[in-house]
Amino acid sequence: MKKKVFYFLFTIIISVLLAGCSANNDNQSSRTDISVVAAEGFYGEIVEAVGGDLVEVMSIIDDPNIAPHDYEATPSVSKAVSKANLIVYNGAGYDDWMEKLWNASSNNENIKRIIVAPDLMGVQPGENVHVWYHPETMPKLANELAAQLSEIMPEKKDTFNRNASEFISSLQPLNTLIDRLKQSEPVLVDTSEPVFDYMLAALNFEVNNPDFELAIAEGTDPSPKDLAAVQSDIKEKRIAFFVNNIQSDSPIIQNLVMLTKENDVPVIEVTETNPKGKNYVRWITDLLKQMEKVMKEK
Numbered sequence: 001m002k003k004k005v006f007y008f009l010f011t012i013i014i015s016v017l018l019a020g021c022s023a024n025n026d027n028q029s030s031r032t033d034i035s036v037v038a039a040e041g042f043y044g045e046i047v048e049a050v051g052g053d054l055v056e057v058m059s060i061i062d063d064p065n066i067a068p069h070d071y072e073a074t075p076s077v078s079k080a081v082s083k084a085n086l087i088v089y090n091g092a093g094y095d096d097w098m099e100k101l102w103n104a105s106s107n108n109e110n111i112k113r114i115i116v117a118p119d120l121m122g123v124q125p126g127e128n129v130h131v132w133y134h135p136e137t138m139p140k141l142a143n144e145l146a147a148q149l150s151e152i153m154p155e156k157k158d159t160f161n162r163n164a165s166e167f168i169s170s171l172q173p174l175n176t177l178i179d180r181l182k183q184s185e186p187v188l189v190d191t192s193e194p195v196f197d198y199m200l201a202a203l204n205f206e207v208n209n210p211d212f213e214l215a216i217a218e219g220t221d222p223s224p225k226d227l228a229a230v231q232s233d234i235k236e237k238r239i240a241f242f243v244n245n246i247q248s249d250s251p252i253i254q255n256l257v258m259l260t261k262e263n264d265v266p267v268i269e270v271t272e273t274n275p276k277g278k279n280y281v282r283w284i285t286d287l288l289k290q291m292e293k294v295m296k297e298k
């Protein structure tokens with residue numbers, strides 16, 4: 001990630017130098033890219049899709065080894081935010097550091113913001129923040145990006161709009177898969193954490209252990225009663241599968257995963273952020289295919 005930060009700053013320096021050159025060389029117009037900072041890599045990817053080569057995107061959290069809920073910004077990230085034209089972050093308490101950096105920037109009236117969870121999905125602090133798993137989020141983000149980038153560079157409005165619709169079309173195979181997987185009647189599942197719940201809801205899977213998953217997400221111990229209920233869901237095969245966020249390392253969850261194996265209950269492995277080398281469509285498609293395989297074998 002350090003390398004990327006360096007690259008970004010390097011690009012800014014070069015842009016400034018080039019801008020300086022063209023100012024000296026009569027009135028030849030110099031094109032400076034729109035600089036965007038995205039808190040999460042999966043949003044940065046959509047910025048790149050809509051902005052194309054007119055934007056320079058810096059994505060902060062794009063490594064599955066970084067714990068996104070606990071991330072703390074470095075001075076170079078703070079500098080990048082203060083120089084950005086637009087910042088994109090999840091909000092609703094997921095990445096408060098981004099909010100703080102924006103507040104601390106002296107020129108923040110010039111830095112546009114897209115706060116995905118509250119602005120586009122109506123999700124408030126205390127609610128499930130993992131909106132990137134909601135099938136409607138990325139199309140909404142693409143359209144909002146086209147609108148905001150067009151305000152920054154009005155002469156490229158058509159390009160941004162076209163890029164946004166191309167991106168939305170590229171999600172079609174994913175939507176086909178979602179339609180195919182949608183259950184006609186609610187089907188019970190248990191989860192280790194609420195990470196994947198928006199997609200589960202879209203597919204008509206019903207989370208049977210909401211208090212348990214919330215306790216794990218908040219880093220507290222689930223009540224003995226809630227734990228016993230999940231154990232019994234597994235032993236009695238009351239659930240179609242168990243959804244496990246493999247980025248967490250709770251011993252309670254590890255024991256439950258062992259219990260699923262002993263009882264032949266399938267486990268769907270999810271991650272909070274996209275695995276390295278998988279773009280958004282690939283990432284979600286692979287998850288849904290895991291689920292499709294499990295549902296076919298039932």
Ligand SMILES: [Zn+2]
Nearest residue numbers: 069130195272
């Ligand atoms: Zn999370």
